[in-house]
Amino acid sequence: MKILVGVKRVVDYAVKVRVGSNGVELKNVKMSLNPFCEIAVEEAVRLKENKDASVSEIVALSIGPKQCQETLRTALAMGCDRGIHVQTDLRGDYMELQSDAVAKLFQKIIEEKEKDTDLVLVGKQSIDSDCGHVGPMLAGYMSWPQATFAAKIDLEGNGLLVERETDQGTETVRIPKLPAVISCDLRLNEPRYATLPNIMKAKKKKIDTFQAEDFGIDLEPKNKVLEVFEPPARKEGIFVDDVNQLIDKLRNEAAVIP
Amino acid sequence: MYSCPFPTNRFTSTSCAIINIVRRRLASTSLRSPTAKDFQELSKRIEKVITTDNSQTLLKYNSDWTGHYQGRSRVVCQPKSTEEVASILKYCNEEKIGVVPQAGNTGVVGGSVPIHDEVILSLERLDGIFSFDDENGILTCGSGCVLQNLQDKVAAWGHLMPIDLGAKGSCQIGGNVSTNAGGQYYYRFGSIHANIIGMEVVLPDGSILDLMSKIQKDNTGYDLKHLFVGAEGTLGVITKVAIRCPRLPAARNVAFLGCESFDMVRKTLICAKEELGEILAAFEFMDEQILDHVGNKKKIPMKRVDRNYQFCILVETQGSNGEHDLAKLESFLEKSLTSGNIVDGIVAQDMKQVNEMWEIRESCNPIIREIGYNYKYDVSLSLSDYYDIAEEMRKRLATKPEAIVVNWGHVIDGNLHLNIVTPGVFSVDEQVKELIEPFIFESVVRRGGSISAEHGLGQCKNNYLGKYAKTEDAVKVMKSLKKIFDPNGIMNPGKFLPSDE
Numbered sequence: 001m002k003i004l005v006g007v008k009r010v011v012d013y014a015v016k017v018r019v020g021s022n023g024v025e026l027k028n029v030k031m032s033l034n035p036f037c038e039i040a041v042e043e044a045v046r047l048k049e050n051k052d053a054s055v056s057e058i059v060a061l062s063i064g065p066k067q068c069q070e071t072l073r074t075a076l077a078m079g080c081d082r083g084i085h086v087q088t089d090l091r092g093d094y095m096e097l098q099s100d101a102v103a104k105l106f107q108k109i110i111e112e113k114e115k116d117t118d119l120v121l122v123g124k125q126s127i128d129s130d131c132g133h134v135g136p137m138l139a140g141y142m143s144w145p146q147a148t149f150a151a152k153i154d155l156e157g158n159g160l161l162v163e164r165e166t167d168q169g170t171e172t173v174r175i176p177k178l179p180a181v182i183s184c185d186l187r188l189n190e191p192r193y194a195t196l197p198n199i200m201k202a203k204k205k206k207i208d209t210f211q212a213e214d215f216g217i218d219l220e221p222k223n224k225v226l227e228v229f230e231p232p233a234r235k236e237g238i239f240v241d242d243v244n245q246l247i248d249k250l251r252n253e254a255a256v257i258p
Numbered sequence: 259m260y261s262c263p264f265p266t267n268r269f270t271s272t273s274c275a276i277i278n279i280v281r282r283r284l285a286s287t288s289l290r291s292p293t294a295k296d297f298q299e300l301s302k303r304i305e306k307v308i309t310t311d312n313s314q315t316l317l318k319y320n321s322d323w324t325g326h327y328q329g330r331s332r333v334v335c336q337p338k339s340t341e342e343v344a345s346i347l348k349y350c351n352e353e354k355i356g357v358v359p360q361a362g363n364t365g366v367v368g369g370s371v372p373i374h375d376e377v378i379l380s381l382e383r384l385d386g387i388f389s390f391d392d393e394n395g396i397l398t399c400g401s402g403c404v405l406q407n408l409q410d411k412v413a414a415w416g417h418l419m420p421i422d423l424g425a426k427g428s429c430q431i432g433g434n435v436s437t438n439a440g441g442q443y444y445y446r447f448g449s450i451h452a453n454i455i456g457m458e459v460v461l462p463d464g465s466i467l468d469l470m471s472k473i474q475k476d477n478t479g480y481d482l483k484h485l486f487v488g489a490e491g492t493l494g495v496i497t498k499v500a501i502r503c504p505r506l507p508a509a510r511n512v513a514f515l516g517c518e519s520f521d522m523v524r525k526t527l528i529c530a531k532e533e534l535g536e537i538l539a540a541f542e543f544m545d546e547q548i549l550d551h552v553g554n555k556k557k558i559p560m561k562r563v564d565r566n567y568q569f570c571i572l573v574e575t576q577g578s579n580g581e582h583d584l585a586k587l588e589s590f591l592e593k594s595l596t597s598g599n600i601v602d603g604i605v606a607q608d609m610k611q612v613n614e615m616w617e618i619r620e621s622c623n624p625i626i627r628e629i630g631y632n633y634k635y636d637v638s639l640s641l642s643d644y645y646d647i648a649e650e651m652r653k654r655l656a657t658k659p660e661a662i663v664v665n666w667g668h669v670i671d672g673n674l675h676l677n678i679v680t681p682g683v684f685s686v687d688e689q690v691k692e693l694i695e696p697f698i699f700e701s702v703v704r705r706g707g708s709i710s711a712e713h714g715l716g717q718c719k720n721n722y723l724g725k726y727a728k729t730e731d732a733v734k735v736m737k738s739l740k741k742i743f744d745p746n747g748i749m750n751p752g753k754f755l756p757s758d759e
Binding site: 014015028030033067070193194195197199 | 413414508509510513514515580581584588591592595600602603604605606607608609610611612613
């Protein structure tokens with residue numbers, strides 16, 4: 001089985017972003033591997049460590065500026081074998097490069113460079129654009145089966161059994177035959193730390209770079225961003241002195257009790 | 259769990275006779291116990307005074323963090339302004355009533371809780387943030403501001419507080435300044451002495467000493483504010499501080515490394531100073547014994563790699579350029595790995611992992627507290643002697659296998675937190691204590707180290723000041739200074755300086 005994993009470089013989840021005149025300020029802000037992509041990488045590596053899965057190779061794919069090489073190095077340090085960097089300076093946080101173009105780039109990479117891909121693992125969504133589109137769109141373009149929000153992936157014959165997170169509970173989906181696309185959710189696994197020896201080894205692993213414009217895809221955004229603004233500041237809470245004051249506030253201010 | 263609140267240095271017996279003698283001795287100073295009338299007078303002068311005969315309410319103010327010290331105060335004053343602080347001190351000074359200033363009450367030497375029934379003066383309501391000069395990075399705020407709140411606030415303004423410690427969620431800046439708190443960034447940003455720009459202090463007689471400033475360099479006269487830094491509340495009450503904050507770094511990296519011997523830890527430290535240079539921000543260590551315990555409660559990343567190391571190092575870099583910093587970090591790690599100084603390590607890939615790694619280091623203290631009675635020591639030594647003390651202690655306690663020696667600390671500053679704990683046993687074992695003290699202090703002094711690197715003296719180590727820390731002459735000068743500021747001895751009586759015998 002050959003696995004392709006999508007890894008996106010996003011603003012670190014712990015950063016408190018600020019909104020400037022052109023959307024979220026990205027200058028000098030700490031960037032990291034998207035947490036859900038990290039889970040996807042971890043799952044790919046675990047599949048490779050599972051003899052029964054017979055994974056021949058894990059290829060990590062990242063689309064973005066030259067710093068995506070760092071993101072790819074993290075994926076390689078966690079256990080991916082090779083990296084592909086599709087270079088573009090277009091902003092990937094929905095401002096310039098959007099889901100449809102990304103899904104089509106994934107398609108091009110699979111069809112032109114990694115024809116024998118059996119499984120695509122992506123994060124369920126990125127924490128900058130929060131779209132969650134690329135997995136389903138790619139499956140649509142490739143006409144491949146898909147399972148999104150995977151919380152558990154098991155091998156079953158020639159296919160996979162996937163438990164999906166839904167609002168009503170867990171749904172189990174059978175993918176009878178590969179290739180397929182799976183998007184990964186929080187509960188799927190806990191990603192490993194990149195250990196030093198692996199970080200050193202990762203420096204020697206191959207990363208191929210291609211230019212996004214060379215694939216003949218229209219990279220223009222399909223949706224126009226009208227405005228980006230911060231949510232209204234949360235009002236500060238207050239301390240109440242006693243129970244009577246609490247009841248008074250609940251009744252007369254918050255109006256949540258009669 | 260009530261334990262003897264009096265310094266038990268050379269007095270190893272906790273028999274009632276001794277307690278009564280010491281109690282009477284303290285009582286024979288010129289101070290008296292506050293009465294209900296005093297509570298009334300205090301309530302007239304300031305808005306919020308907690309008095310209650312139900313000691314449950316006052317329990318948290320009377321008990322220290324380690325659980326070793328318990329005061330019996332029946333009143334907590336909560337001033338909300340400098341004037342209210344002045345009014346309390348003026349009254350107590352005239353009436354000769356002892357006062358214990360209390361900030362976050364996170365100290366570990368019993369310095370922030372009463373020995374008897376002294377009035378507790380809580381700084382918690384002095385929590386205003388007055389100004390932030392973001393060009394010069396100077397923050398002015400009330401002494402009751404919680405450190406973590408200040409960190410969050412200045413972070414929003416692109417800066418850092420110059421100190422960081424495990425207690426940040428509860429400790430207050432006034433307490434940090436009064437104890438000259440160290441913490442994990444001491445190497446990088448310097449001590450509080452280096453970062454204090456100004457302060458406002460209320461002296462024991464109620465007069466207000468305005469030492470506030472907006473500027474860094476000022477060689478005009480004796481720099482009085484430095485007397486109050488680390489004075490542990492014995493010279494006055496700090497009500498406001500002006501503190502210098504460094505800029506938030508653009509890049510922050512943390513690595514968790516494993517070494518097989520302390521010699522390797524030392525070599526790694528030298529390599530870090532050479533390869534990381536100006537971006538080196540913190541370098542902490544933990545030994546196998548503490549990691550075993552922390553590992554029971556928290557996931558230790560490298561333990562997943564199925565190897566145990568005798569020592570773990572946490573190294574942090576802070577710099578203005580992520581790419582440059584990563585290059586330096588990689589060079590340091592590669593050199594350390596290939597030379598065999600470190601045998602394994604992990605590098606945090608995002609802020610979540612950075613915080614996880616720090617959590618491991620910061621949980622050493624709280625976790626060991628939950629396990630059993632802690633005999634806590636905080637010493638400063640040169641690196642060649644650093645871990646020898648721990649090994650010496652283990653040999654000494656060989657006859658008491660139920661007492662285990664666990665170590666962690668700011669190795670980059672030569673600061674070792676040596677803790678001995680009796681798992682499952684939560685009361686002091688006098689035989690264990692006798693084996694430890696004064697042996698450990700003599701060991702440290704013989705090696706030219708300090709018996710209290712950053713924790714201070716409080717009521718735990720004050721009586722060792724003359725014998726194991728400073729010369730008789732130095733202590734004489736200190737006592738003279740105390741007399742100048744606090745002739746009636748109302749400020750934190752029985753602490754910091756040796757109690758009169």
